Amino acid sequence: MRSLLAGFTTRGTSFLAAGLAAAAAGLALGERDLVSVGALLVVLPLLSALAAGRARYRLSCVRRVSPARLPAGHTARVTVRLENVSRLPTGLLLAEDAIPYALGTRPRYVLDGVERGGIRELSYPLRSDLRGKFTIGPLEVRIADTFGLVELGRSFATTTTLVVTPSIVPLARTTASAAWVGEGDGRARAAVAAGEDDVVPRAYRDGDELRRVHWRSTARYGELMVRREEQRWRNRAMLLLDTRRSAHAGSGVASSFEFAVSAAASIGVHVARGGMDGQLITDVGPVVAAGMFEDVLLDSLAVVKASRGTDMSGGLAAIRAGGGGLLIVVAGRLSAAAARQLASSRRDGGPAIALLLAVSTWSAKGAREKGSSAQAGAGREPDAAGQRPDAAGQRPDGAGQRPDAAGQRPGQAGRPADGAGQRRSGAASETASAATADAGTSQAAAILSGAGWRVVTVDAGMPLATAWRRVAGADAVARPAPAGDMPGAAV
Secondary structure (H helix, E strand, O other), rough: HHHHHHEEEEEEEEHHHHHHHHHHHHHOOOOOHHHHHHEEEEEHHHHHHHHHHHOOOOOOOEEEEEEOOOOOOOOOEEEEEEEEEEOOOOOEEEEOOOOOOOHHOOEEEEEEOOOOOEEEEEEEEEEEOEEEEEEEEEEEEEEEOOOOOOOEEEEEOEEEEEEOOOOOOOOOOOHHHHHHOOOHHHHHHHHHHOHHOOOOEEEEEOOOOOHHOOOHHHHOOOEEEOOOOOOOHEEEEEEEEEEHHHHHOOHHOOOOOHHHHHHHHHHHHHHHHHHEEEEEEEEEEHHHHHHOOHHHHHHHHHHHEEOOOOOOOHHHHHHHHOOOOEEEEEOOOOOOOHHHHHHHOOOOOOOOEEEEEEEEHHHHHHHHHHHHHHHHHHHHHOOOOOOOOOEEEEEOOOOOOOOOOOOOOOOOOOOOOOOOOHHHHHHHHHHHHHHHHHHHHHHHHHHHOOOEEEEEEEEEOOOHHHHHHHHHHOOOOOOOOOOOHHHHHHH
C-alpha cells in the first residue's frame, strides 16, 4: 500500500484528499450522496494504482551512441530503441534517459502508448567540451494511467559509455615524418641493402598496405603475411607526455596542461595513421593496455589527470628500456638538469623531437584576461564620491578641478591618482618571473638541440599545426632566445 501511495501524482493525491474530506463531511452531516461522491473519489485513484501496478509490461531497451568516441567539441547522437515485447499494449509512458550533468539536461519523451510488438526510437544529440568517459543511462520509464492519477517508475539496467577525447588537430605530413616510417628513398636503399630474401615476415594486420604483402611467405604459411620493416626505429614511436602539475600553468580548457594533452593526442593519431606502432609514456611511467596504439592513446588521454610528481624519472626509465624508435616529447616547464637527463635517456640513433611549452605565456594570458575584466568592471563603477568618468575618461576631483598637464591633482603631487604604480610594480614582477621561466625553457631547448633533437618552443599563441610544421620540417633547430624575445621565436 505504501508503494502505491508513493506513485500517486499531484492529481491523484488531490483526489484522495478531496474524497476523504467529502466522505467525512457527508458522514458528519448525514448526507449519503456526499459520502458516495467521496467514496468514488477515493476508490478511483486506488483502482488506477492497482491496475498500473499489476500491468506486466515487458519492454526491451537498446541504446546506440554514434560515434562512441569523439573529440571534445564535437557532437554525438544517441539513439534509444524501445520495444514492447509483451502481449498487452502499454498505456502512457514517460521516458527519461540519465546523462551526466556535464553533458546537459536529461532528455525526456512522452509516448502515448506502444502497441504489442511495437517499436519506438528516441534520438537526441550529446556534446561535450570537456574530455572524459561518461556513462549514458540507464533509461527510466514511468508508467501512467489514463487519468493521470498514478505514475510508477521502472528503470533498465543497460548503460553505454561515451568517450570524449582531447581535441585532435590535423597535422601536415612532412618529408621528415615520411622518412621516419621508412618511406621514400631511404626505404628503397634499406630494401636494396638488406635484400628481398632476408625479409622477416609477420601476420597481416588491419591497416597494413597491400604492397607489403610477401607472397612467398603467404604461400608457405597459408595465411596473409607482410614484410616487416628492416629497421625497427622506422615503424615504432614512443610518445612522452609531461603530466606534472608543477610543470604547467593556467586553469580549465585554456591551461597549458590541456594544450599538452591535445598535442599528444594529435601527434599520436598522426603517427599511428602514418603506419607506425607506438607507446604512450607519462612522467610516471608507460601506459600499458591491450589494443591498437591509437585506441589506447585516445582512451588514456581522455581521462589523464595532472600528477603530483616533481620529476620525470618513471618516464625516462621507460624510454631507456623501450628499445629505440622515434621519440616524441611534449613537456611543460623543463629545467636544464631535466633536459640533460632527457637527452641522455636516448641511447640509440633514432630521431627525437620535443615540443617545449613556454608555460609562463599561459599564466600571463590568464592574468591579462583577469586584468582586462577587472579594468572593464572598474571603468563602469562610480568612485568614492559617487561620480563617474566624463566623456574624456577623467574624474573631477573633490574641488571640481581636473588634473593638470603633468597628470597630477592639485595638492596631491607625487601621489598616484588611481594606484597605477602598484599595477606597474605587479606587472614588472610577473614579467621578471616569466623571463626567468622563459630563460630556463630556452636553455632546455638549446641542450636538446645540441644533443641532436628537433626542438620547437611553443607559446600560448602558437597553433599546434604551426609548431608541428616547424619541428617536423627540414633542419628544425632550437636557438636560445635573446632576452625580451617571445618564446615562440626560439625555433
